[in-house]
Amino acid sequence: MQGQSQQQAYDRGITIFSPDGRLYQVEYAREAVKRGTASVGVRTPDGVVLAANRQVSSPLMERSSVEKLHKADDHVGVASAGHVADARQLVDLARRRAQGEQLRYGQQIDVETLTRSITDHIQEYTQTGGARPFGVALLVGGVDDGEPRLFETDPSGTDYEWQAAAIGSNRDAIQGYLEAEYRADLDVDAGIELALRALSEPEDETVEAESVDVATITNDDQGYRSVPAEDLESIVAEIDAGGDDD
Amino acid sequence: MQGQSQQQAYDRGITIFSPDGRLYQVEYAREAVKRGTASVGVRTPDGVVLAANRQVSSPLMERSSVEKLHKADDHVGVASAGHVADARQLVDLARRRAQGEQLRYGQQIDVETLTRSITDHIQEYTQTGGARPFGVALLVGGVDDGEPRLFETDPSGTDYEWQAAAIGSNRDAIQGYLEAEYRADLDVDAGIELALRALSEPEDETVEAESVDVATITNDDQGYRSVPAEDLESIVAEIDAGGDDD
Amino acid sequence: MQGQSQQQAYDRGITIFSPDGRLYQVEYAREAVKRGTASVGVRTPDGVVLAANRQVSSPLMERSSVEKLHKADDHVGVASAGHVADARQLVDLARRRAQGEQLRYGQQIDVETLTRSITDHIQEYTQTGGARPFGVALLVGGVDDGEPRLFETDPSGTDYEWQAAAIGSNRDAIQGYLEAEYRADLDVDAGIELALRALSEPEDETVEAESVDVATITNDDQGYRSVPAEDLESIVAEIDAGGDDD
Amino acid sequence: MQGQSQQQAYDRGITIFSPDGRLYQVEYAREAVKRGTASVGVRTPDGVVLAANRQVSSPLMERSSVEKLHKADDHVGVASAGHVADARQLVDLARRRAQGEQLRYGQQIDVETLTRSITDHIQEYTQTGGARPFGVALLVGGVDDGEPRLFETDPSGTDYEWQAAAIGSNRDAIQGYLEAEYRADLDVDAGIELALRALSEPEDETVEAESVDVATITNDDQGYRSVPAEDLESIVAEIDAGGDDD
C-alpha cells in the first residue's frame, strides 16, 4: 500500500524523478503502449516489412479506419501501438518533417534523422511541465539509398535500431518468436510470413488475413506499399497450409 | 474504496497517465458522451443519413434549439452526443475549416481531412495542460466526389470510419441493432427508416416523429438536407404500420 | 460523506470531468443561478416580454440600481438571474458585439447570432483553466425582421430557444405555471400579465408593481422599451382585480 | 467542523464556486470590509455627503493620513471601508479614468459610468485566476449635470445606487439608523448631521469632531469639498447641544 501511495506522489503535475531515479509518467505511458494491439517490423536485405493486428470492434466499422500502419514518405512507413490519437500526432510530425526535407533540400530524409526528430519531440514532453508523455511506441521502417532500416521509438524518447521488433500487447512473446525464427537473409515475402506468424504467436492461432494489416518498404522503385487484402489472403493460405513448422 | 481514491489522483490538474496506462479524464469525458441523447449515422450508396433523438425538457422549448444535427458544409453534416456547448465549438471549428478550404483552394474539403482537423484539435486538449478534454462524440457524414463517408470522433481524438454507427446514451443496444439490420445496399429512405428504428430500439417504443431529427447528405445536387417534419411523420407512419419485422 | 469528499475533488483548480462525466464547477454555477431572483421571458406574435423580480434590500436603495433587465441593442433585451457582476460582463459583451455588427455591416445583429457569441464566451470559461464559469443565466429576447425570438443561455454555454421561459429561484414552479397558461397568440399586454402572474406564482401572492421590472421588445418602431412604473401599476391593478382565474 | 473543512476547499488558488453556488473568496473579502471602520453616504437634493470614522492608532499619527475619503474628480468623491491599500488602487483607477474622460472628450465623466469602470475591474479579480478579490467596499458620490448620485461597490463587483448608505463595521446598525431618519428633502447641512449621527449610532456616543472625516460634493461651483475641522466642530457642537432627538 505504501508503494501505492508513493507512486501517486510522482505522477501528478509534471514528470519528475522518483527517489529511485525513475520517471513514473513515462513508465505509465509504456503501459498505454502495452494496452495497444501489437505491431511487428522485420528488416530484410530487400526492404522492411511492417505488420499490425487490427482490432475492429464492430462489423460495421471500416477496417481501413483502424489505422496501425502509416506511410510517412515514399520511402518510410510507420507502425504504432498504444494511444491512437497520440500516434497520429507523431505520424503527422514525421510527414511534415519529411516534406520539409524534400522542400528545402530536394531529397528524401534519412530514416534515422527522421526517427530522431520524432524522439526529440517525445523527449521534450517528458521533461518540460504542463503536458503528459506520448502514450505510444512506433516502428519506423524505411530505405536509405537502398539500405533498409528499422527503428523503434518509445515513450521516453529513446530510439533503437532493430533487425526485427515487436511493440504493443504481448510484446515479449512476439519478440521471443522473432528472436527464435528471424534470419538475416529472409526475402521480403518470407519477412511478411515471419511477421504474420509472430503476430499470431501469443494465441497460437492460425493467421487470419482480415485481422492484420501489412506494408512493405522496399529498395526497388515501389518504396512504401500497402499489401492488398487479396495478396494477404494467399500468403496466409500458404502459411496455414505449411503449418507452424514450415 | 482504494480504487476510488486512486482514480481521484489522476483526474486533477492535467490529463496524465494512470499506473495502468489510462487517461482518466478522457474516460470521464466518454461518460459525458454517454449522458447525452443518442445519435445515429447510416451510410448508403447514395448518401449518409444522420438521425438524433431530441430531449425537449418543456413544451415551451423550441424543438429546433435542441440542436443535435448541424450542417458543416454543403456536403457535410455533423451529429453530436454529449456536452452540448463543447459540440458547438467543434462544429464551429469544422465550419471554419471547410470555409477556409473553399476560400484558399476553391474546393470542398475532403470529409476525412475535415474529420482529422477536428480530432487533431480534440487530441491537443488531452495532452497539453490547463484544459479539460472535449466531452462530446461526433458523427461526421458527407460525400466526397460522389462517395458517401461516415466518421466518428471520440474524446481521445481518435476517428473511426463506419458503415453505420451510434453515439450517446444506449449506444451499445443501438449499435447492436444496426449490426443486425444494416445492409450495404440500403437506399436513403431505407437508411432513414433503419436510423429511426435503431434510435427507438432501447425502449422498443414506436418511433415518434417529433422526438427525432433527421438529415441526409446525398451524392446528388442536394447535399446536406434537413428532413422536414412532415416527411418524417409520413416515414414514421409507414414504419409503425409495417411493424418491427418489416 | 463520500459523495461530499468526492465532489470536493472535482471543483478545484480548473473545470474537469468527474468519473460520471459531469462538470461540477458548471453545476455549482447553476446553483448560483438558482440563488438569484427569478426572471421570465414570454414570446408573443408582436414581441417579447421580459420581466424580473427585484429584491431591494433597503428602502433607501434605488430600485433602478438592482438591474435585472438590460437593453443590449435597440431590438434586443436581456434578463438575468444569478451572480449580478457576472451578468453585467455578459451584457457588456452583448452590447459591444451588437455595436460591432452595426459598425462593420451597418445592420442590426441577428438575435440568435448574438446569443451564440455570448454562449461561445461562456463555454470558453468552462474548458480552459485559470477561470471559473459564469454564475449566471440570461434570457435574450429580441426581434429579427419582425420575428420575435427568445433565447436562454446557461452556465455551460448552451443556448435554448423558448416560447416562454423562467430562470433563477423557483424556476421549476414558474416554468410550470408558464407551461399551463402560455398561449401562442397572446398579445403583448397579455404577455406582460402572464409574466407577472408567473413571477408571483411561487408564493401565490398578489403581484406588487414595485417589486417587478418589465420590458418589451416589440416588432414595431419602439423596439426595446422599459415599461414605466405607472403602466405597471395599472396592469397590476387589473390583474389583482381579475384574480387568479382571469 | 465539516463546514469548516468544506469552506477550506473553496478558498485556495482561484475563486471558484462552492457546491451551493457561492464564491467564498468574495464572501471572505466582504468580511475584510466589515473589519474596516464605517463610512456613510447621504444624498440630498443639493449634493452628496460622505462621512467616515477614522481610527487613529496613536496621537502621533497624522489624522490626514488615515484617508477614508478621496477626491476622485472635481465632481466625484469616494469613501471606503476595508483593506486600505486595496481602496487606494481603486481610487487611483477612478482618478485615471476620470482624467482620461477629461482628456479624450473634454468633459466630466458620468458618475455611474465611473462606478461601472470600477466594478468591472473588481469583477475581473473574482473570475480570472492568480489574484484575490479586492477586500474593500466604496461609496462613490458625485453630481451629474446638477443631479446628485450615490453608488456603492462591493467585492463581487456589483454596484447599487442609494439615497443613503453605510459600509464597513456595524453597517447594519448604521444603515438601520439611516432608514429610520433619512428624508429625501434634507439640505446638505442636515445631511452632514444625519451622517455624523449615523456614524455614532452603534455606540450611541456623542459625535466627536476629531474622529470623523466629512466631504460634500455639491451641485454648485464647489464640487468636491472636504469639510474643515473647525466647521465640523461647530456642527458637532450643535448636534450634541440638540441631543439625539433633534
Place this chain on the structure above:
Amino acid sequence: MQGQSQQQAYDRGITIFSPDGRLYQVEYAREAVKRGTASVGVRTPDGVVLAANRQVSSPLMERSSVEKLHKADDHVGVASAGHVADARQLVDLARRRAQGEQLRYGQQIDVETLTRSITDHIQEYTQTGGARPFGVALLVGGVDDGEPRLFETDPSGTDYEWQAAAIGSNRDAIQGYLEAEYRADLDVDAGIELALRALSEPEDETVEAESVDVATITNDDQGYRSVPAEDLESIVAEIDAGGDDD
C-alpha cells in the same frame, strides 16, 4: 491546533482571504518586520530625524554595511526594519522614482508622492499571485518646500503620516516612549536625542553611539545628512550625562 491548521490553509500559493477577511501572508510579513531591529523617525519643525539600531554580528563586520538608513534623494531618507534584501529593493525603487522625476520634470519629487509609489508597488505584491509580500516596513522622511514630512509604509501597502514613529522589534514600547516624550517644537538636536532615547528604551540601557545610525533631513541646504560617529558620541555623552529624566 485547529487554528494552526486553518492558518496553514491560507498561506500557500498566493495571498488570499481567510474566512474572517484577513490576508495571512501580509500578517506574516508583519512578523518579519518585528524580527528586524528597530528604526525610529522624529519630525521637527526644522527637519526629520531617522535613527536605527544596528546589530553587528561580528567585530570584523563593517558597521556601514548593516545599512538601515538610506538616502533616497537629496531631500529624502529611508529607514527600514525587517527583511534586509526586500528593503533594498524598495529603496532602489524609491531612488529610481526620484531620479525619474528629476529627469522628466527637473524637480524634486514630493515625499508623499514618492511614498505612494512605494506602497503601490508593495500592494501589487499582496494581490496578484506568484509572489510573496515584501517583509519590510519603511520610514520615509523628507522635506517638501521647507516642510518636513514623515511617512511609514507597511507590508500591506498602506502608508501613514507621523510626527514620530517606530518600526521593527519592540515597536510598541518605543512608540509608547515617543508618545510620552514627543513635543512638536523640538529642534533637530532634541529630535536626535529623543530618537536615541526611544531606541534604547526597551532595555532601558544607556545609549551606545556605536550601535546606532542617525541621519537628518533638514529644510536648510544640507538636506539628507548622515550624522557622523563623532557627533553621535558627543550627543550620546550628553544624554548619558543628563540621565533619563533630562
Place this chain on the structure above:
Amino acid sequence: MQGQSQQQAYDRGITIFSPDGRLYQVEYAREAVKRGTASVGVRTPDGVVLAANRQVSSPLMERSSVEKLHKADDHVGVASAGHVADARQLVDLARRRAQGEQLRYGQQIDVETLTRSITDHIQEYTQTGGARPFGVALLVGGVDDGEPRLFETDPSGTDYEWQAAAIGSNRDAIQGYLEAEYRADLDVDAGIELALRALSEPEDETVEAESVDVATITNDDQGYRSVPAEDLESIVAEIDAGGDDD
C-alpha cells in the same frame, strides 16, 4: 517512514531545498544515472579514451543503436550514463554549440567552454520551475591545442575535470579500480586496456569485445575515432591472455 513522507514533500512541482539544504530532485536524478550502464574515461598524454558497456536487450537489436559514445565535434567525444533520451538532448546541445563556434569564429570550441555550456543548461533545469533535472551524467573528452582534457558533468550542473573517471552503475567499484591502476604516462592503447578492465571490474569477468564500445580522441590528425570491433577484439584477446596482472 517519516523520512519517506518528508522526502515526498520535496520532490513535487519544482526543485526546492529540503530543510537540510538538499535538492531531492537532483539527488533522484543521480539515482537515474546509477541505473544506467557504466561509462569510463581515461586521459593519456596522447589523447582521451572513452569506453562504455552496452546492454543490448535482444539479439535482434542493432548494437550501434544503443548509443553510449557520441562524437560532439572532430576533437570532442561524449560518453553518457543514465536516461538515454536526456543524454541525446545534451549531446545535441554540445554539437550545436561546437558548430556555432566553428561558424562564428572559424575555430574549434575549447573543451572546457563546451562543457560549461552543457552544465549551465543542466543547472537551469534545477532552479527554474516547470521542468525536471536531466537524469544523466556525461564524460566529455577532447583535445585542446594538443592537450587532452576529460570532464564529467552531473545532474546538478557541476563539472569536474579528471585524469580517469567512471559514471553509471557500479561507479564506485570502477572508480576504485581506476584509482588503483591509472598511471599518468599510459599510451592510448594502454588507456583502452585500462578502460576495458575497469568496466569489467564489478563482475571480475573477462572482457567481451561485443559488449563494449570504445572511442579515442587523440591529439594527432585523427581526432575522434570510434575503435572498430575487430581492433577491440584483438585488444580484448591480449587482455584476456595477459590476465588481470598484466
Place this chain on the structure above:
Amino acid sequence: MQGQSQQQAYDRGITIFSPDGRLYQVEYAREAVKRGTASVGVRTPDGVVLAANRQVSSPLMERSSVEKLHKADDHVGVASAGHVADARQLVDLARRRAQGEQLRYGQQIDVETLTRSITDHIQEYTQTGGARPFGVALLVGGVDDGEPRLFETDPSGTDYEWQAAAIGSNRDAIQGYLEAEYRADLDVDAGIELALRALSEPEDETVEAESVDVATITNDDQGYRSVPAEDLESIVAEIDAGGDDD
C-alpha cells in the same frame, strides 16, 4: 513533529512567509551553504586574500576543477561555499556585469556596485515564484582605486562588508578564529597565513598546501592573482614551522 509538519507547509511551490515571519526556503538554502566546504576572506591594507578548502573526492580528479575561487574581473575575485552549480551562475553574472561596465563606460566596476547587482539577482529568486533561492554564499573581494573591499552575499540577497569573513562548513569556528587573530595592519602575506590557519582551525590540523586554494587581489598592478602551489607550500612550511602561536 508539529514543527516538522509546519515547516513542510512553507517550503512548497514558492518562497512564502511562515507565521513567525521567516522564509523557510531561504533558511534551507543557508543549510546548503553550510554543506559546502569553507572559504575565507581577509582584507589587508594592500589587498584582499581569498582562501578556500577544496575537497577532492578522488586522487584522479583534477584539483583545479574543484573551483572555489574565481576571477570576476582584473580587480575582483569571488570565493564561494554551497551549491557549486549555483555559484557558477552568480560568478558568470558578475563577469558579464563587470565586462558590461568596461564596455559601456570604459572603467572597472565598483566592487560594491558589482556585489549589489549579484544580491539583487539573488533577492529576486526569493520573492517571485517558480524558482528556488540560490544555495550559495559568496565572498567578493576587490580593490577600488587602491582601496581593498571585502563583501559577503547570502541566500536572502543581503550583502555585508567585512574585514575578514568565513562562509561554508564550520563557519562559526573559523569566524571565531578570525575575530581572535585578525589585525587591521596585516600585510598580504600575513593575511594569507591568517586565512590558512583559520581554514585549518576546525580540526586544528596542520595546514596542507594541496587542500587549499588561495588568491589575492592587491592594489598594485597585479590585481587578481591565484597563488601558485609552490608559493603555497613554502608559506605552509613556514606556518607549520612557526607553530600555532607565531
